[in-house]
Amino acid sequence: MTIYDIARIAGVSASTVSRVVNNKPGIKEETRKQILALLEQYDYSPNETARGLVNKASRMIGILIEDIRYAHHVDIAYYIEEEMGKHGYCSLILNTGLTDDKKVEAVKVLAQRRVDGVILVGSTFETEAVKRALDAGLSAVPVIMTNGYLNLPNVKGVLVDEREGVENCVELMRVKGHEKLAFVRPSHTKSSLSKEQGFVQGMERRGFKREELWIYECPTTLEDGYAMMERILEDHPDVEGVIFGEDLSAVSAIRALVDRNIKVPEQVAVIGVDNSKYCDICYPKLTSLNNRMVEMSLEAARILFDSLEGRENPDRIMLFSRIVEREST
Amino acid sequence: MTIYDIARIAGVSASTVSRVVNNKPGIKEETRKQILALLEQYDYSPNETARGLVNKASRMIGILIEDIRYAHHVDIAYYIEEEMGKHGYCSLILNTGLTDDKKVEAVKVLAQRRVDGVILVGSTFETEAVKRALDAGLSAVPVIMTNGYLNLPNVKGVLVDEREGVENCVELMRVKGHEKLAFVRPSHTKSSLSKEQGFVQGMERRGFKREELWIYECPTTLEDGYAMMERILEDHPDVEGVIFGEDLSAVSAIRALVDRNIKVPEQVAVIGVDNSKYCDICYPKLTSLNNRMVEMSLEAARILFDSLEGRENPDRIMLFSRIVEREST
């Protein structure tokens, strides 16, 4: 059922039908009524593909995510999808995995689909390869990155000061009487490095030397988190607190401690980052740095929509993290 | 950059360029080389929108989900997106919420976007309103429903025998020495009712009368799960086991028990359904009915792709659930 079909049935031209469909003025009320009725009767549904072609706008945005199964990622995708949906935009969500190859591939897919805008979730997209791909294929549409930034004219970033946040975690540990701390970095992304920097600066301020800090790296899985905690206990039986760069390995580390009858937080305190749902599920509940994922998503969606509508916004927006204290500190 | 632009530069016609782009035969090797080079040089990216218009295929599928933030839903979306992505399909993921209005609205959006196929995640879409909307707007494309079914010619279902699964949970409780059981239903969906039926039949087989069974209903949140457990303890201080229709409220219920110094599983055993990530995070770890979400997703994607390619498949496929025992039983 196309506007031509409806036009033929109504005995008018296709443009008249088009005008009615799009609520354009300058149509006799009687004609409008009649066509509206036919539209209804035949369940007419405008072909967005055809519209996209002529309007040069797909009314779709692309959301690139490393792996949507991570609790904080899915929240971001959810809020962005919902927010953009309100404005009539559909979201093409692509899981890119962590290699540059697949990220570049995903950018190309979005380019072919002619999305009107893009949101890159997380500083994992802050790489040269992604930058080049964006420059080549998506330089004409607004791109918003959460928790990171790329120096390209059409890219804006919504950032969180995780460095300062982790530094505050170190301070919280001190206040609670935990001196000897370890830090576990989840990966090598920009965000991860900021967190590590926060740890280093916090510890240096407390008189520790950079070289003697206990810093580890551990993939974001329950198994690895558990093993990580075992390893730390082995390396440093006198450890009094551990700060993890994300929640999942942290909750698993708590379990490792509980299994060894080490009291949390009395003997060893634990802090995570992301303030995800996991924090309330583990036992004891995990204190975590709220890096404002929800607000960041909503901001990203807002800025993207602003750009789509031609409104201006600063290149970077900074949000500030806050510690949510629970039972593990 | 369109094929016309490339054609002009190369001094050939647009059809020749089109043939090269689509790897069609019957092009002189030399011409092909030359055009390939230009395509590369100018970063040509075919406009999928235009292709969709002429091919009458968007190469997009729609995934309808009540709320992707639920751990088991996001897994499903992830696997379907990945699987269909391998075949060149993009996924339009829409969160519909639980009202019929918004579900119907989402179906219309997918219809307008002319998706080539649809996956409905969960029996929450097994309603008359959704059925009518599909019939009106998406009767020409394959629709696969996970964990449910709609009697429409273009709809296929991938189902899990949750009724039997929950009945087995009752049996497991018996084996472990837990007699007095309560059941908590998460909602009024078809799936929920099947689970309840499993509970009822399992208990009847053990000699309990239907009227005296302890059956409750509770929304899927941590807060409600905690309160639910408190309520059950109040109503039935002698309860020995609780089966929850999903994991999230179950893990929270475990915490309620731990907080009251009630030993899990010795005094009260707990079983959930979904076998989600939460099971391994709470303490003690939650025994849960694996309702095969991952396999179901992959099956759904496979069947959808088969339909898209014109291959036949049975209207319904049944998978069988299995209990994954952890520490709460």
Place this chain on the structure above:
DNA sequence: TTGTAGGCGTTATCAC
């Protein structure tokens, strides 16, 4: 107030 014609970027069908 309505209709005609052209074009959006592709692909497919003929012809040459």
Place this chain on the structure above:
DNA sequence: GTGATAACGCCTACAA
């Protein structure tokens, strides 16, 4: 091997 030409479904000047 290659090139016109006509769709695909819609929108929008411009004309009437």
